[in-house]
Amino acid sequence: MKIIKLSAIDSTNSFLKEMASNSVLENYTIVVTDSQVNGRGQQGSVWVSEPYKNLIFSVFVRFSDLDISKRRYLNFAVSLSIYQVLTALEIPKVTIKWPNDILAVNKKICGVLVENSLKGAKIASSVIGIGLNVNQTVFPKHLEKASSLKLIRPKPYNLEEILDLLILKLKEKIAVLESDHFETLEKDYLHVLHKKNIPTMFKDSKNALFMGVIRGISIDGKLQVEVEDETILEFGIKEISLL
Template identity: 60%
Template sequence: MKIIKLSATDSTNSFLKDLSRNSPLENYTTVVAINQTKGRGQQQSKWVSEPYKNLTFSIFTSFNDLKIIHKKYLNFAISLSIYDVLLANTLSKIAIKWPNDILSANHKICGILIENTFFGDKIKNSFIGIGLNVNQEIFPEHLTNATSLKLETAIEYNLDTLLDTILVALQKNIKLLDAKEFNVLEERYLSVLYKRNIPTMFKNSKDEIFMGMISGVSDFGKLQVLLDDDVIKEFGIKEISFL
């Protein structure tokens, strides 16, 4: 496994994608940035990270036989990898907030961005960007819901050691994906999905407020919410939020 360490870059995902255009990449090639100046999240949102304090990195993975229709299981595998590592570090009340934010006691500690390339009906490669708040203790005022490992555990973490642990967990879950153990991944993901089967107030993209319960994730990766009239409605990213 090749690990490339950068003092600074705008986006590790962008850097890794540019690298792949110029030369073949070894599977699990990883780019780590001490300072990521323009980190990206879902739907063009930004990931803000203090230099030298956190992990901002991207991983290249290639697949031989992962169909696009099974894309949600890739998301499950990556999310569970971070979840497993945080759980092993005794963080409290860890959960995955759909689709792939990781929460600790209702506060966001990790964001994931997965960008894929396709060939026919299959996913050829994935560029997996991960931002994990590790030793940062003060966040910008607008990030009212952010936390870090150090804030949650009062422990200072070695970033290199933590990265190695994450990469091991990721390879373990990717093996389940390659082996098409989709049911295993889905069962585990749903068992730790934030607010699943709990009556919750939501707001949709039209600012309409309604009550529902998260019941699962559709074949196309949309969030399934059981409404008051026993109808299950599906929502894409940015189409629904917690009130």
């Protein structure tokens, strides 16, 4: 495992992807930065983070035989890694909001961006970007749903110690994935999925509101929602939001 520490960078994911395209990287090469000025989230969204207060890093993971059809289990593994570290740190009411946001007390404290490199029908490698709000206590007004470990459970946190815990747990969950224990990952993920089996108001991509109940995740990673007529509808990222 190799750790590259940078004081400031546009995006740790972009930096690591560029490295991977130009050289043979050691498995679990990590890029971590004190300040990220152009952080990327899901579907082109922006990740905002105060310098020196939070944990911002990306991990390069190489796979020997992971079919692209199993990519949702990779997402489960990454999300569960973060979830289990935070619960071990005694952060209360942690849940995973589909697909891979991490909430605590219904506030977003962590975002994940997984970018895969394919070889045929296989995932050859992934760059896993994680932004965890740790010691930041003030957020922009437009991020009213954002929070941090320090706001939720007030105490100082050591960023390097949390990074070590996250990498250790990520390796553990990737090992479960590569051992083909897909049902275990899915069961554990659904057990802590935010709003699962709870009647919830949703908004679709046309801004139409409807009531539904999250029932699961489809084989291609879409959110399965049961609506009032008991039909199960499937939604991709940015096609639905929880209110």
